[in-house]
Amino acid sequence: MNIILFKKSAYINKSEIIIKDKKKYKHIIKVLKANIGDSIKIGLINDLLGIGIIKNIDKTEKTITLKVELNKKAPKKLNTTLILAMVRPKSLKKALHVAISMGIKEIIIIKTWKVDKSYWSSPLLLEESLNEISIEALEQAKDTIMPKIIIKKLFKPFIEDELSPLMNLKRGVIAHPIAQNSFFDINNNAEPFNIDYLAIGPEGGFIDYEINKFKNIGFEVFKLNERILRVEYAIPVILSRLI
Amino acid sequence: MNIILFKKSAYINKSEIIIKDKKKYKHIIKVLKANIGDSIKIGLINDLLGIGIIKNIDKTEKTITLKVELNKKAPKKLNTTLILAMVRPKSLKKALHVAISMGIKEIIIIKTWKVDKSYWSSPLLLEESLNEISIEALEQAKDTIMPKIIIKKLFKPFIEDELSPLMNLKRGVIAHPIAQNSFFDINNNAEPFNIDYLAIGPEGGFIDYEINKFKNIGFEVFKLNERILRVEYAIPVILSRLI
Structure with missing residues (x-):
């Protein structure tokens, strides 16, 4: 996973998303070893690429809240x-x-x-x-x-x-x-x-x-x-x- | 397996070899569906490529005897x-x-x-x-x-x-x-x-x-x-x- 992809339905407000997928959660925590405040590479499916800043990590529910900023086009097909x-x-x-x-x-x-x-x-x-x-x-x-x-x-x-x-x-x-x-x-x-x-x-x-x-x-x-x-x-x- | 490779030790006389490897046996019988008289593509490890004609199939021991003719160089590295x-x-x-x-x-x-x-x-x-x-x-x-x-x-x-x-x-x-x-x-x-x-x-x-x-x-x-x-x-x- 060189970026984390998410769907439109992940938005909880205009600029924040919640990642509920267990595999992505594990990747962010275990492989990227990311913490609150860190930024990770993300992309909205069928849309732009960008950066997500970790706002919250819920270790019980295994979810991560990210503030997202999308600003880059996907590479050419x-x-x-x-x-x-x-x-x-x-x-x-x-x-x-x-x-x-x-x-x-x-x-x-x-x-x-x-x-x-x-x-x-x-x-x-x-x-x-x-x-x-x-x-x-x-x-x-x-x-x-x-x-x-x-x-x-x-x-x-x-x-x-x-x-x-x-x-x-x-x-x-x-x-x-x-x-x-x-x-x-x-x-x-x-x-x-x-x-x-x-x-x-x-x-x-x-x-x-x-x-x-x-x-x-x-x-x-x-x-x-x-x-x-x-x-x-x-x-x-x-x-x-x-x- | 597009060819069957064998080692020098497989020779039982000047022109015949015996295939004892179970995986190769299975490939010849099940995938190639080859029978006595059929010829299959073979190669001697670190040597030439050629053809092997099936002389005998021992279904109990799961071995195959082939008459081999090697005549083609391996492709360039x-x-x-x-x-x-x-x-x-x-x-x-x-x-x-x-x-x-x-x-x-x-x-x-x-x-x-x-x-x-x-x-x-x-x-x-x-x-x-x-x-x-x-x-x-x-x-x-x-x-x-x-x-x-x-x-x-x-x-x-x-x-x-x-x-x-x-x-x-x-x-x-x-x-x-x-x-x-x-x-x-x-x-x-x-x-x-x-x-x-x-x-x-x-x-x-x-x-x-x-x-x-x-x-x-x-x-x-x-x-x-x-x-x-x-x-x-x-x-x-x-x-x-x-x-």
């Missing part, structure tokens, strides 16, 4: 929508974390052929869990703006009916281990490389049918290099090229 | 030594994984001021655990060459007596959140950016004393951008610039 194949929930959690903390503003989780059906019943996909993952990533990256996370369980209709009409003048790329061109080659010609849609496959990769569906609506296919990375590390490697 | 501050063991494990799977050939784990002393008693630092992490990362990245992992528990003597004499004509950089220059700016001038030594601090960052010790022996200081990333994601973001 990346202009890329991440299309992420559903992967094993543990990996998905990490992939979402890194994508959000690097500034991805929209993530679409899609169903692909090589997905264990049981993954879809993971509690991780509940709105509450996705919100929690998002807030944790924003608190890591000192960002306040919540990403949009969308789940699409029908591959073909998503590509053909929803994504296709959006592709006009947009650049879409797929990361695929057996592509001919590499992301690392692109970088060498020093042109800024904008990606509107970045699609990343499941652990076993997209199947040819899926690759072709993406290609049909204008996606280009790139690999990293010979080395295959876990999805949560492939994401920062590729996004690093867009910053 | 990066020419960077990673100097990594000891971090919480869970993060260290991830940081090592991504560094090794991206091709780092030498990692030096150092003691810094902002390190919880209890971390040093983690079993993760035992040679056996470090070997296991290394092999797992190599199997992910289809590499065979084991990295060197060194632990240095005395900061000042390491910097001044060991690292300093190696710095002649070498480039060392520190990733530090409050640096003036950013890794992302370097990239814009399209020059190849070689780093011989990359130092990454603990979660709270290096302290000024440590930064100055590095600077005294010629290290340059760079930040990422406003966003602060977990160490395991900062590593691929930076390494991505070196490939």
Whole structure:
């Protein structure tokens, strides 16, 4: 937690908020070792960043009252929508974390052929869990703006009916281990490389049918290099090229 | 596991090996769903990559006999030594994984001021655990060459007596959140950016004393951008610039 995020509902008057979340309380007291009078970095969700001065610590109720001053814009987001194949929930959690903390503003989780059906019943996909993952990533990256996370369980209709009409003048790329061109080659010609849609496959990769569906609506296919990375590390490697 | 690594001791004759490791057995049978006659991707540790054809599966002993043919060199390593501050063991494990799977050939784990002393008693630092992490990362990245992992528990003597004499004509950089220059700016001038030594601090960052010790022996200081990333994601973001 490099900042403490709070919701509008935390306000108790015009300039003061109360933190009731146990995890944040513990972080402020145990990790930051903050005391009354100290100031900590805070942010209002979907709004500005700023400073909170500790006015009161209620050790019984485990709440902290802060006088807040918000004055700084959240860092810029990346202009890329991440299309992420559903992967094993543990990996998905990490992939979402890194994508959000690097500034991805929209993530679409899609169903692909090589997905264990049981993954879809993971509690991780509940709105509450996705919100929690998002807030944790924003608190890591000192960002306040919540990403949009969308789940699409029908591959073909998503590509053909929803994504296709959006592709006009947009650049879409797929990361695929057996592509001919590499992301690392692109970088060498020093042109800024904008990606509107970045699609990343499941652990076993997209199947040819899926690759072709993406290609049909204008996606280009790139690999990293010979080395295959876990999805949560492939994401920062590729996004690093867009910053 | 994108390849199965084995040691020389696995050979039962000139061209056949036996896999006794339970995790690898399970991977071959359950994930790859391989059967007698199928070929799987393999590699001899610190040697070549190749193919193994399944000759026998012993379901009682859970062993697999493979006829092996090794014919391909492991992918190139990066020419960077990673100097990594000891971090919480869970993060260290991830940081090592991504560094090794991206091709780092030498990692030096150092003691810094902002390190919880209890971390040093983690079993993760035992040679056996470090070997296991290394092999797992190599199997992910289809590499065979084991990295060197060194632990240095005395900061000042390491910097001044060991690292300093190696710095002649070498480039060392520190990733530090409050640096003036950013890794992302370097990239814009399209020059190849070689780093011989990359130092990454603990979660709270290096302290000024440590930064100055590095600077005294010629290290340059760079930040990422406003966003602060977990160490395991900062590593691929930076390494991505070196490939």
